Amino acid sequence: MDFNYDSVRKVGYEPSIFIDDALSRVQLNNIEILTLQLPIDDRFFSIIPNLENLFSLNVYIYTRNYQKQFQNLLDHAPRLFSLAFGSWYTSEMPPYQYTSSSVRRLDLHGFDESSRQHYTYDQKQCMELSRSSLGIQCRVLIIEVQQAESIAELIYSMINLRTLEVSYKHDKRGNEHDLVELIQNCLPSTWLVTRSCYGHFFIRSC
Numbered sequence: 001m002d003f004n005y006d007s008v009r010k011v012g013y014e015p016s017i018f019i020d021d022a023l024s025r026v027q028l029n030n031i032e033i034l035t036l037q038l039p040i041d042d043r044f045f046s047i048i049p050n051l052e053n054l055f056s057l058n059v060y061i062y063t064r065n066y067q068k069q070f071q072n073l074l075d076h077a078p079r080l081f082s083l084a085f086g087s088w089y090t091s092e093m094p095p096y097q098y099t100s101s102s103v104r105r106l107d108l109h110g111f112d113e114s115s116r117q118h119y120t121y122d123q124k125q126c127m128e129l130s131r132s133s134l135g136i137q138c139r140v141l142i143i144e145v146q147q148a149e150s151i152a153e154l155i156y157s158m159i160n161l162r163t164l165e166v167s168y169k170h171d172k173r174g175n176e177h178d179l180v181e182l183i184q185n186c187l188p189s190t191w192l193v194t195r196s197c198y199g200h201f202f203i204r205s206c
Helices: 067-074 123-131 132-139 150-156 179-186
Strands: 010-013 033-038 056-063 082-087 104-109 140-146 161-168 191-197 200-205
Touching: 056 067, 123 132, 123 150, 150 161, 150 179, 150 200, 179 191, 179 200
Parallel strands: 010 033, 033 056, 056 082, 082 104, 104 140, 140 161
Antiparallel strands: 161 200, 191 200
């Protein structure tokens, strides 16, 4: 049965899937949404030779040997808008220090090699993020912070930010002061703070 592989837009790349002789000769040229594990194997660019249309990339990193491959992927994806880290190999921050001229959305929620959620960003780490290449050009950020003060600091320091989806575990129903009101009072009137549920906020520039 014939199949038009050029119609495939979304794929989770697993090397074991393409061991079969027939599938090993497949070429996927119009991928828009891609999930993969770094480092990638030697067959990746023969199966997915064209990343021109890639819009969203979700990466899982389980080893230190990925740096050159990761930057190479970003260099070959001129339309990449959204970059998410599903997992990375240490309890440290994900490797957002790489460069891409097109990425505008960063999802920094993720898990370590033991499937435990990474610790939240402290104020120093938030400032490091805001000064990084990807942080400076970021318009949409998904993150968890340790201190409530970091929420306003991210908005003021990330000059292109327009939407912040932030988790803060100390936001509780029984708190003396409502955090939505406190955050709103710290921001310019052009920003709107809403709570989707306790501990989770959407903050958008109007």
